[in-house]
Amino acid sequence: MQHPHPSHTSPGTGIAERDASDANSDDGSHGDHEDHSGHEGHSGHGGHSGHGDHVGQFRRLFWINLIIAVPVVAFSPMFAMLLGYSVPDLPGAMWIAPLLGTVMYIWGGRPFLTGAVSEIRSRQPGMMLLIGLAITVAFIASWGATLGLLDHQLEFWWELALLIVIMLLGHWVEMRSLAQTTSALDSLAALLPDMAERIDGDEIVNVSPTELQHGDLVLVRPGASVPADGTIREGRADVDESMVTGESRPVTRSTGDSVVAGTVATDSSLRIEVTATGDDTALAGIQRLVTEAQNSTSRAQRIADKASAWLFWFALGAAVITAIAWSLLGMPDEAVVRTVTVLVIACPHALGLAIPLVVSIATERAARGGVLVKDRLALEAMRTVDAVLFDKTGTLTKGEPVLAEIITRGAEETDVLALAAAAEAESEHPLARAIIAKAQAEGVRIPTGSDISSTPALGVSAQVDGDEIRVGSPRLLEETGAREIEDAEAWRQEGAIILHVLRDGEVIGGLKLHDEVRPESREAIDALHSLGVEVVMITGDAEAVANSVGRELGIDRIFAGVRPEDKSSKVAQLQKEGKKVAMIGDGVNDAPALAQADVGIAIGAGTDVAIASAGVVLASSDPRSVLSVIELSRAAYRKMKQNLWWAAGYNLISVPLAAGILAPIGFVLPMSVGAILMSLSTVVVAMNAQLLRRLDLHPEATVAALRDRR
Incomplete structure (x- = not known):
């Protein structure tokens, strides 16, 4: 059974019906999806x-x-x-x-x-x-x-x-x-169904979506993906657009409405006339945005490469000076020995391990803490981030509705809940599951309903204990002429989902449902504030919904009603303000923004596309893991700097000694001693990197450590 989209809300509001694409999000397999x-x-x-x-x-x-x-x-x-x-x-x-x-x-x-x-x-x-x-x-x-x-x-x-x-x-x-292997673009293509059902006269023919042409009529069954952008010619259904448009709950679409490729008809069949295929679809547009954002990413040269370049000229210059100096002193054999010694000793054994060894250990520690590092440059950049941009649905919130409040009218609260649960008993809709879960949690006995049916855009009805029980949106009241509950307007201002329970045509109660905020979100935001990081929230929801969550969590800045094609531009807007931005999201609609951000972080419950577009993946859905990434970035950077200074410092000291700069006072560094020092420098670098293993990156430990520093 499928609930309608409440009539008072705009297409940008509400609760996400979560996509089931998180099956592999916490097993580390997405490391292969790295760009x-x-x-x-x-x-x-x-x-x-x-x-x-x-x-x-x-x-x-x-x-x-x-x-x-x-x-x-x-x-x-x-x-x-x-x-x-x-x-x-x-x-x-x-x-x-x-x-x-x-x-x-x-x-x-x-x-x-x-x-x-x-x-x-x-x-x-x-x-x-x-x-x-x-x-x-x-x-x-x-x-x-x-x-x-x-x-x-x-x-x-x-x-x-x-x-x-x-x-x-x-x-x-x-x-x-x-x-790494595949890219985010491969995952985008996976949203399209393998086959489309094209209507040819009285026949239905299975064809590849690539074979569809402008003007074709296709059948989309309940639970199936729309194969191409189009206009609904027959049917009415709640369409789950969360993976493409950022809508946080299914949106009612009917004859004359447009739908985009990759969205899912959740409850009813639709007949759709194709209006765009291939590169002209909205999905292809998101694909292009991902490509453009990735191609515009800064090509930061590694610190070790810069150090090696400096060391190269330093060593080469020292070798040339050594050869000339010893030759002018009339000792050509010693000139060769000293020159070769300089070049051999200058080779960066330790420098070659300084960065990759730290990265390897940091990556391993991160994985144990639920953080999958896919892009080293993203990890390095995280320490400089001063603005964290959270996607709301599924990131700061759970992305699924919960029954928060019941208002009654001439009935007991437990009776209203029991009757609503009985009418919803056969439904798999997220709103129905929320009502049933509430009843079970409260220990309410759910009576048995009969003649259960659903009507798109209205709700469900059933016979329970001889009474007709109906549960539905405000549109149901328009049909029956019943008066909505008194608190409905206040709930509406909060952006909540409103359902009414009717018994024999009379309203006996109202149900307030909303997207539940993760209990860890407030802790994560408070900790980010303690680090001097600005917290920004971006969502496709209406301002009422966004502001309600923003007030509850203490968020600094809110971008509400943002369409998917605009998310990356909001990231760019923050960057133009001089901020280093980390974007945390979990949906396909977040992919361009994840790629545009200085650091893209996909939260574990997200889709393959979001994960593939990000440089860092949080295996869990705990937003506090963002703090673990920051702590890891700072700790790894400290170790990198220490290792680089040690590795390069060894050369800065040993090369002049190998060249014979102290020969006038009778000291020349033997090659054997230089080689031993070179080996020792490698050991020191390796041991220093191993100290990273003491870092506990579990979210609880990271937050506790930050709290202790205050």
Whole structure:
């Protein structure tokens, strides 16, 4: 049975009949739906465009090269000398390190070498070029030393092997954190039915929606999706438009009204004349908005890439100065040793892990706290957000109606509730479920009804204990001539749904239903205010509904009656005011706004499209999880800065020492000591990143921690 849309409300008001598209929202599977637009700024990493393939590539390369590295290091003469042991006296032992080292350079080093070439072509030198330069110098110098052409101190096979293995590990971790496959646009297409029922004369033919043409007549059965934009030619039904238009409850549509592709006829059949197909539909328009917003996203270059670019020029300049200085001093052999030492020591082992390791651990901790991070740039940007824009229905509210109040007229409240529940007993409509749930919660005995029927736009009727019981909207009163309850106007001002209960044509009570506010919402908003963040609410509902929720939650600013095509423009409006905006939504109509925002956050009960358009997904529907994202962003950023300063600081100190800046006072940094320091810097970076594991990101813990700081 289907309830009508109350006649006093406009198409923009009310309660959402939730779409059942949240089946996979909390299992992490939506990580595959990520758009990767933000990572194009990662230009320094040549060949990183296909992250799904690169995860497997770097994983295989790491494990295989780790195995190969063992004999390379063990049979490296310089490594044996450093540790004080002799290379085993086996036939051909002297060639094990050079030959396997060559395999590692060509195969394991290939991603870095191709990335270096890419950086040279794009004239943006960075980490890849520095890595490529270091392993190439180490490779050439090592062969020169092996063949007796250069000083034996220039045998770097062990360093080359460890360098390649460590960098492969770092990039494997990075690629795993960035892995993704499909985009939001695929999910938009999934809203359309697989088949449409076209009416050809007296026959109904199943065709693909792509085959429909302007002027075709199609049949949409109850519960089915509208295959194309059109005009209703026959029928009347409540249409669930929540996944496309942002309406928070089904809207009554009848002959002459327009409907859009992807919406659902909930209670009755409709015959619709197609007026737009393909790229001309409203759904395609939303698709274009998503594309445009994603394409206009800032391509922020990573901090590590910038640091690597600076480090590249610093190391290259130091190497050139070192070569010139030692040559002018008449020590060409020492010039080669010192120059190669500078280039090898300058290679950013720790810098290569500084960012991806923090991201990997932060992502893992986030998942345990119900936060799925899909876009690293979104996570980084969250710490700067100063305005959080919440979609109302399904985000701040539960998106389903509850029976909040009963007013009686000549009857007991329990009797009114029992009779209404009896009439609604066979209905699956959200309003009916709310009435029955209230009766069950109050322990009211529900009598058995008979001859139950429903009338679109009016309500339901049934015979209960010999009386005719009717439950419906104010339009039902227009038909019967009955007078509505006294509190109806006040309820109407609050934007509530109003139903009347009639017994034998006389009104015996009124039911006030509204979208229930999540109990966590107020706590989340108070905590955001404590952080100095402005809270804004956006909704397709009328102002009465929006203002009622806004007053209850203490929201700073409200955008009401906003159509889907305008949501992204509201985000842009806030951005033009100089605000960094995080948008939290759960519907298809939110997708363009999620993509437009500085940070798009899809709440867990949302659709695949909203999830695919967002950079962060909240696995639960708890709005307090937004605070977890902010805390995670700030903590991760602190660790990134600490790691970058440590990793870059090591180079800033060790490179001049390796170049021999203190040689006049008798101190020159040996390459072995530099290599050990380089390894230690990697350990320090890794251990510092591990401290993130102490962060508890469960919403309750995050709110409690913020409360303790006040």
